[in-house]
Amino acid sequence: MASKTDTPRDADDAEVGAAGSQLSTAPEEEAAGEVSLPSLGPIGWARWFWRQLTSMRVALILLFLLSLGAIPGSLVPQTSIDPTKVEQFRTDHPTLAPLYDKLGLFHVYSSVWFSAIYLLLFISLIGCIVPRSWQFVGQLRSRPPRAPRRLTRLPAYTTWRTDRAPDEVLGAAQRLLRKRRFRAHTVDDAVAAEKGYLREAGNLIFHVSLIVILVAVAVGSLWKSEGGKLVVEGDGFANSLTQYDNFKSGAFYDTDDLEPFGFSLKSFDASYERTGPQKGTPREFRANISYFQGADGKEHPGKIEVNHPLEIADSKIFLLSHGYAPVVEVTDGRGKQVYSGAVPFLPQDMQNYTSTGVVKVPNAQTAAGKRNQLGFSGFFVPTYGGKGSGSMFSTFPALDNPRLTLTAYHGDLGVDSGLPQSVYQLEKKNLKQYKQDGRAVAQMMKPGETMKLPGGDGSIKFVGVKQWATFQVSHQPGNGLALIGAIAILIGLAGSLFIQRRRVWVRAVRGADGVTVVEMAGLGRSESARLPEELADLAGALEADAPLAEAATDSGPVTDEDASADSAPVPAPSPAADEKKPTPTGSENTAKSTGSTDSVGSTDSADDPADPSEGARA
Numbered sequence: 001m002a003s004k005t006d007t008p009r010d011a012d013d014a015e016v017g018a019a020g021s022q023l024s025t026a027p028e029e030e031a032a033g034e035v036s037l038p039s040l041g042p043i044g045w046a047r048w049f050w051r052q053l054t055s056m057r058v059a060l061i062l063l064f065l066l067s068l069g070a071i072p073g074s075l076v077p078q079t080s081i082d083p084t085k086v087e088q089f090r091t092d093h094p095t096l097a098p099l100y101d102k103l104g105l106f107h108v109y110s111s112v113w114f115s116a117i118y119l120l121l122f123i124s125l126i127g128c129i130v131p132r133s134w135q136f137v138g139q140l141r142s143r144p145p146r147a148p149r150r151l152t153r154l155p156a157y158t159t160w161r162t163d164r165a166p167d168e169v170l171g172a173a174q175r176l177l178r179k180r181r182f183r184a185h186t187v188d189d190a191v192a193a194e195k196g197y198l199r200e201a202g203n204l205i206f207h208v209s210l211i212v213i214l215v216a217v218a219v220g221s222l223w224k225s226e227g228g229k230l231v232v233e234g235d236g237f238a239n240s241l242t243q244y245d246n247f248k249s250g251a252f253y254d255t256d257d258l259e260p261f262g263f264s265l266k267s268f269d270a271s272y273e274r275t276g277p278q279k280g281t282p283r284e285f286r287a288n289i290s291y292f293q294g295a296d297g298k299e300h301p302g303k304i305e306v307n308h309p310l311e312i313a314d315s316k317i318f319l320l321s322h323g324y325a326p327v328v329e330v331t332d333g334r335g336k337q338v339y340s341g342a343v344p345f346l347p348q349d350m351q352n353y354t355s356t357g358v359v360k361v362p363n364a365q366t367a368a369g370k371r372n373q374l375g376f377s378g379f380f381v382p383t384y385g386g387k388g389s390g391s392m393f394s395t396f397p398a399l400d401n402p403r404l405t406l407t408a409y410h411g412d413l414g415v416d417s418g419l420p421q422s423v424y425q426l427e428k429k430n431l432k433q434y435k436q437d438g439r440a441v442a443q444m445m446k447p448g449e450t451m452k453l454p455g456g457d458g459s460i461k462f463v464g465v466k467q468w469a470t471f472q473v474s475h476q477p478g479n480g481l482a483l484i485g486a487i488a489i490l491i492g493l494a495g496s497l498f499i500q501r502r503r504v505w506v507r508a509v510r511g512a513d514g515v516t517v518v519e520m521a522g523l524g525r526s527e528s529a530r531l532p533e534e535l536a537d538l539a540g541a542l543e544a545d546a547p548l549a550e551a552a553t554d555s556g557p558v559t560d561e562d563a564s565a566d567s568a569p570v571p572a573p574s575p576a577a578d579e580k581k582p583t584p585t586g587s588e589n590t591a592k593s594t595g596s597t598d599s600v601g602s603t604d605s606a607d608d609p610a611d612p613s614e615g616a617r618a
Contacts, residue, residue: 053120054127062121063210069117073108076100080107080248109221122214129207136200144183147190147505151521154505156532158539159519162546166516169508172545173520176538177504190507199525202495205488212485220478225249225258225315232325232342232468236264239315239473253475259313263291263302268322268467272397280351280397287319287469304471318472323347323355326380326404327463330359333367333456342466345380346424352394355380358426359406359460362415367456373413374453376460377426378406378442392444404462407442408434408453501525504538508546515549518542 052058077085086106090097104111151157162169170191177184177193184193227247229237237243239261249255271284287304293313302310309316325342332338338361345357359376366372381394384403392405412430414421421427434441436454443451445462452459502524511517520542522535 050127053124054131055124056128059121059124059128062117062124065117066114066121069108069114072105076105076108078107078109080110118214118218122211125207125211125214129204129211133204136204139200140197143185144192144194144503146187146192147507147521151505151507151519154521154523156522156535157519158521158535159517160539160543160546161511161515161517161549163549164516164546166508166510169516169518169542169546170506173506173508173542176542176545177506180538182504189509190505193504193506194502195504196499196501198495199499199501200496202492202497202499205492206496207492209485209488209492212488213482216478216482216485218478219481220250220476222250222252223477225253225255225473225475227473228320228470229473230344230468230470231265232344233265233267233466234342236262237471238262239313244473259293259315260295261291261293261297261312261315263289263310263312263317264299265289265469268469270322270398270467274396282397285319285322287322287471314477315473315475318474320470320472321347322467322469323353324380324382324399324402325466325468326357326402327466328359328376328404329461329463330361330364330374330458331460332361332364332374332458333372334365334369335458336365338364338458340463342468344424344468348379349393351397353382353397354394357424360413360415360423360426362413364458372410372457373415374458375409375411375413375426375428375431376406377409378404380404380465382465399465402447402465403444405442405444406451406460407440408451408460410434410453410457500530502531502534504535506542516546518546 077089079086089100089106100106104113108114148154166189170186170189173191174184174186174193177191180195182193182195184191186192225247226249227244229243229245231237239258241247241255241258265287267288269284269286269288270282273279273281273283285306289302289304289310290299291302291310291312292299304310304317304319306319309318311317323345325344327342328339329337330339339359343357343359345355347353347355356379357377359374361374364372364374379392381392381403382398383394383396383400384392385395386401409426409428409431411432414427414430434454434457441451441454443449445451447462447464450459450461502522504520504522507519508516520535520539522531524531
């Protein structure tokens with residue numbers, strides 16, 4: 001018998017590794033013993049730093065740091081959101097507050113360290129994605145690699161013998177693979193095909209979408225505007241800076257770009273659960289408005305509900321809260337009405353709306369014509385439980401039995417000092433409380449009742465009650481872009497998780513006995529049970545054009561000299577070949593069944609391990 005002329009193992013590994021190359025655009029990492037230090041000098045270090053920054057490992061680390069950095073922004077009060085809470089935190093924590101100031105924890109999202117992480121992540125993702133995208137485009141334009149010499153070394157493999165000519169088998173295999181949406185072409189004695197490019201496309205879409213979201217967050221932060229306004233029934237709002245109770249905007253937002261629109265609050269509908277364990281729970285909050293857009297825009301009816309904002313001119317108007325505004329009339333010592341209107345009271349009990357507020361009358365005078373500024377502070381309850389209830393607090397949030405309790409003051413309100421003061425608080429430093437018979441002047445009133453001031457200084461009448469609502473006008477230009485990025489992330493993630501990149505080779509060569517030997521093998525980016533199943537399906541479909549040989553003639557063992565150097569080893573004919581279907585197996589099982597005989601021109605399993613090389617597993 002002729003001597004064995006087996007292909008060296010290293011050459012086999014290199015060939016199988018080449019067949020599994022470029023199944024991914026992920027950059028290859030150098031082995032530990034092959035790491036080359038950058039050359040000395042600024043260029044070498046800059047190149048090394050860039051390679052580290054644009055690696056996917058560093059991108060994931062930066063993304064993790066960005067998530068950690070956002071935690072203080074949720075736990076620590078932020079100056080841009082609620083300056084009052086920040087000042088309260090400084091008062092309550094005099095030791096921590098200076099440290100938080102140095103770390104920028106009161107303005108996390110505009111701090112230097114958070115911006116640095118944000119920008120580095122942005123650069124890292126771009127530097128990682130751009131070369132991978134070009135590499136993927138190159139893969140789309142190239143053809144699948146030629147078949148390895150030994151298909152038995154691949155993870156999924158099957159073989160059978162047929163009486164059809166090799167050219168007929170290869171032509172049928174190419175048509176079948178293209179019908180199954182494989183990219184296929186014939187190289188030498190085999191058909192090479194590839195499928196699943198959308199896996200890498202999904203991976204790239206996922207990372208590009210992260211950049212889109214980062215851009216959307218930046219756009220939304222730099223060009224946003226947000227303001228709040230309290231509106232009483234019957235009053236209105238126009239979108240100008242002076243109309244807002246509070247307003248904040250991004251660094252690049254120009255307040256001159258405020259869109260001309262406005263609305264009026266016609267009425268407010270609120271209903272509550274009146275019985276059962278959920279008594280007092282809100283069932284409906286709806287602001288009925290009329291709005292206009294443009295300087296000469298026509299008014300249109302509309303409504304705003306919780307979680308159902310009204311969108312006008314690229315801005316959204318949200319309903320935040322509501323409360324009650326007692327309507328009062330104030331007459332001074334001359335008998336002249338010096339104040340008439342609704343005064344918003346702020347709820348202190350959000351369940352039953354016990355509210356507090358003040359009434360300021362700076363232009364009142366005494367009967368002698370002397371200036372006598374008046375101030376009233378008190379609280380309002382929409383449903384008073386009655387004298388027998390033992391409580392002055394509200395017992396239900398609806399206007400079932402409203403009461404207004406006021407305490408009267410006179411003197412200097414401080415409104416002429418030039419210093420800003422809250423409309424919901426009464427500065428009592430320069431005020432004196434009205435007293436009668438040594439007791440403070442205070443009175444609980446029903447709608448229609450009047451409280452008279454001592455010394456003929458006037459009176460205040462509780463006329464009725466209106467409702468108020470607070471609205472937030474928000475302009476967020478990056479929201480649409482962020483939504484597109486989020487949807488694209490889900491699509492890309494689904495593609496990268498559920499689509500498998502794989503290659504299939506079909507080889508057909510004529511054996512020494514004149515019978516064509518068909519080999520079919522598959523290789524995926526990662527091990528998957530679906531690859532052998534798909535290969536079995538393809539083999540079953542190809543069997544219609546390449547049926548099993550009806551009779552096999554044993555022509556004796558075939559040595560390597562009998563076969564071409566480029567042809568595959570020819571399995572020995574099986575006595576029951578016509579009774580078996582072509583079944584894909586793992587390369588280990590295949591080697592065990594074919595590697596121990598001289599007819600395949602290979603060593604036994606001990607000398608030629610059947611496990612795929614590292615390159616085959618990709």
